[in-house]
Amino acid sequence: MIQELRIGVIGTSQRGKLADHAHKPGQGSRVVAGADTKPAALNEFRKKYPDAFTTTDWRELAGRDDIDAVFILTPDFLHEEMAVALLQAGKSIYLEKPMALSTEGCDNILRAAVANNVKIFVGHNMRYMSVILKMKELIDSGVIGEVKTAWCRHFVGCGGDFYYQDWHADRSKVHSLLLQKGAHDLDVLHWLCGGYATRVNGMGNLTVYNQIDDRHDDAPNREYNIFRGTYPPAAQTQLNPTIDVEDLSLVQMQLDNGVLCTYQQCHYTPDYWRNYTVIGTKGRIENCGDDPNNGGAVVRLWNKHVRYNRDGDVSYTIPKQTGSHGGADPVIVAEFVAYVRGDIERTATNPIAARMAVAAGCAATESLRSDSRCIQVPPLDKSIIDYFG
Ligand SMILES: NC(=O)c1ccc[n+]([C@@H]2O[C@H](COP(=O)([O-])OP(=O)(O)OC[C@H]3O[C@@H](n4cnc5c(N)ncnc54)[C@H](O)[C@@H]3O)[C@@H](O)[C@H]2O)c1
DSSP states (O other): OOOEEEEEEEESSSSGGGGGGOOOOTTTTTEEEEEESSSHHHHHHHHHHHEEOOOOOHHHHOOOOOOOOEESSSSSSGGHHHHHHHHHHOOEOOOOOSSSSSSHHHHHHHHHHHHHHHEEEOOOGGOOOOHHHHHHHHHTTTTOOSEEEEEEEOOOOHHHTTTTGGGOOOOHSSSSHHHHHHHHHHHHHHHHHTTTEEEEEEEEEOOOOOOOOOBBOOOOOOSSSOOOOSGGGGOEEEEEEEEOOOEEEEEEETTTTSSEEEEEEESSSSSEEEEEEEESSOOEEEEEEEEETEEEEEEEESSSSSSSSTSEEEEOOOOOOSSTTHHHHHHHHHHHHHHTSOOSOOOOHHHHHHHHHHHHEEEHHHTTTTTOOOOOOOOHHHHHHHOOO
16 A cells, blocks of 8 residues: 655646645655646746656656656656656556547557556546536436437537637647547446447548638737637647647447447537437436536426426436536546555546447548548457456
8 A cells, every 4th residue: 555645747837726626645646756847837847846856757757766646747748658668667657538539549548557567547538527426326226228329519619719829729739639638438328328439430530720811820828718608719829830630530349248329529619518418228317417506407308208208207406616617527537546546446437447438539530531431440459458357
């Protein structure tokens, strides 16, 4: 049993705040180091953690004996290289989603974890959101019978602000927004339906943001990822010089248990939330709103054979939560710390599921960038499945 888990953080701004939940000196875990290429981000980090080691070279964290675990909270295209190097150095990792930019990249990370017998945890925090947990609980209770299909509509109201101002807009940095944004939803669909995609097809296009000529000069220290509330999308300015990721994607998936799923993602809706519906042999559930702290959230169940009941036959209002992402962030970090410390053996998220979400997203992207043909999702090595149980 680890007395006090010593934690390093790579990528200390923006998502870097996640690691603050792990800083509990005297209570089992402490942030002891930070790495970021931006001096301003490191300055802010030092204000919070004056005793921490800081560096602009993340590799220094891999080489230090006084670090047990590392949060990798950097842009997607850095995940694979950083994860593999840290696992090889024997560090447990919390890796933000999407796990990597390719299925092969995920498999390289999994193999490094297996070869070095080190713990890996991927930050699929939607599995800790109370709306999703309520839907999972209802499905597991059997109230909608055997699940046959699930549909997710993702209204990305902040698309122009969050995904077309910086590296997110560039295929070489994200591969596709079906990974960057969609990995969450593909994972939730897999989880709610109890299977993984085997066959996938998609249609998608860049329909709005490519028509905006106002681009910035890619100044490295610009602050992106800020919700400016610009609407309609044609009013966006100062977008990324490279824009080649689809802003509209429609995906169909067949899972290994026969369940059929759809996923739709649009990056220029006026509203910003996800809507899931899951249909079984005895009923249907659907969420309206996905963040109890922001606009409210309710899960409705229909299981009576009537024409239409607006409020559902039963309605579950999700209470407000403390913490970002609908209260999920403090909970997922607590579980990561407990897992690496050895206090718990199993977690709600798991690296195989994270790989399968990327694999489904890659297959959908391949399909929509060709002629929308069905693509087989590459299976995972049995030895890796067995290792992670
Ligand atoms: N799970 C969630 O809810 C959620 C939410 C937001 C972002 N994310 C994920 O978090 C990750 C980071 O996203 P972000 O929006 O914070 O990105 P970002 O572009 O703001 O970068 C995060 C930090 O990483 C630093 N960085 C970049 N290159 C680096 C390098 N080579 N070495 C060290 N530091 C480096 C940046 O300077 C920045 O401070 C992404 O993978 C994203 O998908 C997850």
